Amino acid sequence: MSAVIHPLASVLAAVARGISGVQVRWAGCRPEEKQRIYFANHTSHLDFVVLWAALPGEVRARTRPVAAKDYWEKGLKAYLAQRVFRAVLVHRGGTAQAGNREEARAAARTVVDRLAEAMGETDSLILFPEGTRGTGETVGPFRSGLYYLAKRRPEVELVPAYLENMNRILPKGEVLPVPLLSLLTFGAPIHIGETEDKRGFLERACAAMSALRRKGES
Amino acid sequence: MSTGSPGYFPQRVATTRWVPHVEDTQLAWLFGGVLGVLVLASAIGAVLKQTAKNDAAHATINNLNARTRAWWKMCAIFALTLLIGRIGSLVLFGLLSLLALREYITLIPTRRGDHRTLVWSFFVITPLQYYLIAIRWYGFFAIMIPAVAFLFIPTRIAMAGDTEHFLERAAKIQFGIMICSYCLSHAPALLILRIPGFVGHDARLLFYLVLVDQSSDVLQYVWGRLTGRHKIAPQVSPNKTWEGFVGGVLMATALGTALWWATPFTPLQAAGTSLVIGLLGFAGGLVMSAIKRDVGVKDFGAIIEGHGGILDRIDSLCFAAPIFFHLVRYFFAA
Numbered sequence: 137m138s139a140v141i142h143p144l145a146s147v148l149a150a151v152a153r154g155i156s157g158v159q160v161r162w163a164g165c166r167p168e169e170k171q172r173i174y175f176a177n178h179t180s181h182l183d184f185v186v187l188w189a190a191l192p193g194e195v196r197a198r199t200r201p202v203a204a205k206d207y208w209e210k211g212l213k214a215y216l217a218q219r220v221f222r223a224v225l226v227h228r229g230g231t232a233q234a235g236n237r238e239e240a241r242a243a244a245r246t247v248v249d250r251l252a253e254a255m256g257e258t259d260s261l262i263l264f265p266e267g268t269r270g271t272g273e274t275v276g277p278f279r280s281g282l283y284y285l286a287k288r289r290p291e292v293e294l295v296p297a298y299l300e301n302m303n304r305i306l307p308k309g310e311v312l313p314v315p316l317l318s319l320l321t322f323g324a325p326i327h328i329g330e331t332e333d334k335r336g337f338l339e340r341a342c343a344a345m346s347a348l349r350r351k352g353e354s
Numbered sequence: 355m356s357t358g359s360p361g362y363f364p365q366r367v368a369t370t371r372w373v374p375h376v377e378d379t380q381l382a383w384l385f386g387g388v389l390g391v392l393v394l395a396s397a398i399g400a401v402l403k404q405t406a407k408n409d410a411a412h413a414t415i416n417n418l419n420a421r422t423r424a425w426w427k428m429c430a431i432f433a434l435t436l437l438i439g440r441i442g443s444l445v446l447f448g449l450l451s452l453l454a455l456r457e458y459i460t461l462i463p464t465r466r467g468d469h470r471t472l473v474w475s476f477f478v479i480t481p482l483q484y485y486l487i488a489i490r491w492y493g494f495f496a497i498m499i500p501a502v503a504f505l506f507i508p509t510r511i512a513m514a515g516d517t518e519h520f521l522e523r524a525a526k527i528q529f530g531i532m533i534c535s536y537c538l539s540h541a542p543a544l545l546i547l548r549i550p551g552f553v554g555h556d557a558r559l560l561f562y563l564v565l566v567d568q569s570s571d572v573l574q575y576v577w578g579r580l581t582g583r584h585k586i587a588p589q590v591s592p593n594k595t596w597e598g599f600v601g602g603v604l605m606a607t608a609l610g611t612a613l614w615w616a617t618p619f620t621p622l623q624a625a626g627t628s629l630v631i632g633l634l635g636f637a638g639g640l641v642m643s644a645i646k647r648d649v650g651v652k653d654f655g656a657i658i659e660g661h662g663g664i665l666d667r668i669d670s671l672c673f674a675a676p677i678f679f680h681l682v683r684y685f686f687a688a
Contacts, residue, residue: 304460314469316459
């Protein structure tokens with residue numbers, strides 16, 4: 137199945153690159169058309185658009201961002217998310233809203249099923265494992281979705297990515313962006329170990345992502 | 355009423371000049387001269403590339419050639435906007451202001467509470483500054499940023515409620531707007547000066563400022579590389595030497611003097627203004643280097659191949675433009 141590229145896609149990608157002035161560093165891998173899960177820190181609504189726009193066109197055509205259903209499911213945003221970005225919309229947090237443990241597990245499974253299905257045999261995903269936007273000063277704890285997805289598809293490369301300055305360009309609660317320069321660093325891919333437990337894996341993934349932060353920045 | 359009397363509506367008379375500057379033969383000579391220098395630089399670069407012996411030499415020459423390629427592009431864009439007329443130059447310099455401000459603000463620590471102030475700085479204050487040039491409102495152009503925006507910025511930050519490092523944050527944003535928007539806007543503002551006997555040729559004056567200023571940068575760099583021994587301020591910039599400074603500024607002054615025929619100046623006046631451009635250009639490079647050292651970076655950006663950021667390229671112009679503008683306005687404009 138070949139990906140259908142919306143004519144607006146490359147225009148919006150150029151706009152996103154223009155507003156964010158994003159400089160891309162491939163520090164641990166090269167952009168390749170293989171199946172991957174890019175996981176990044178989350179500080180701004182622009183994050184997934186910028187990360188998606190920073191990928192080379194042919195890679196971008198096979199990469200689907202994972203976005204919060206409650207934010208992206210209505211009106212123009214829904215059109216952009218589904219037709220242009222080809223986003224996979226999921227319930228935010230997944231596990232967080234469920235009451236007890238069993239329900240949480242079931243909810244997480246549903247989300248992971250949905251993501252695995254969206255990937256198929258060809259597509260990559262962009263994922264924000266913190267689940268919610270932070271202030272940019274620290275990286276929040278990872279939700280477990282990345283772990284379950286990694287378990288489901290252990291052969292897929294998990295590529296950490298770190299976005300800097302997006303919290304200054306469009307912070308939480310603001311409508312107009314300030315067009316500062318941002319930096320996006322892709323790190324070396326990681327895989328889940330056969331016996332690795334959830335907590336250990338999520339901490340390792342979080343460390344791999346945080347290590348990409350540019351040195352000397354507070 | 356008395357439309358018959360020339361100069362009764364001086365602004366109206368002057369605003370009729372929207373046609374391209376292509377008929378200006380002296381401007382064409384200036385373009386031709388720059389074109390010749392670029393062709394020569396590219397040819398020398400190509401020859402050097404063939405004769406380079408080791409890796410270090412290759413790296414130096416590749417950097418040189420990258421700089422030359424970037425100069426081709428920058429000259430093409432500048433020449434094109436100059437030919438379009440005043441609006442072309444205003445759009446170009448307005449964009450340069452925004453890009454420079456973006457590089458500057460990216461490097462200085464702002465806080466969440468500064469966001470709205472920055473939105474104002476990028477989308478209202480800077481465009482307004484250039485709009486005031488477009489409508490030739492000199493009085494407001496001269497005070498809008500130093501008086502109005504100066505007071506507005508700390509007020510807007512205070513309204514956001516975050517007092518941590520308040521004065522530093524306000525001052526740093528004010529400084530950025532002053533350098534990137536206010537000072538730089540004086541370069542295209544040359545196009546609204548009315549100089550007796552020079553009406554319609556104002557594009558040459560802008561070209562002259564940029565040419566002497568940028569030549570001074572390049573010549574200081576070249577002289578410094580060839581003969582530089584004594585560092586001026588090693589903590590600020592290890593590349594700035596007395597030999598480079600004196601040699602470069604004198605050469606740029608000689609160039610500016612030799613081009614007196616394209617300006618409203620006598621040769622002696624051209625020498626004086628070129629010297630001022632060179633000295634202020636040096637000051638601009640020095641001050642912006644000090645800021646870069648302070649925040650711990652080498653360049654403000656990486657947008658121009660081999661040069662760094664926009665602000666690295668135009669730091670000298672930000673300093674030279676307002677002084678050159680006021681010299682010309684005070685001594686030559688009607």
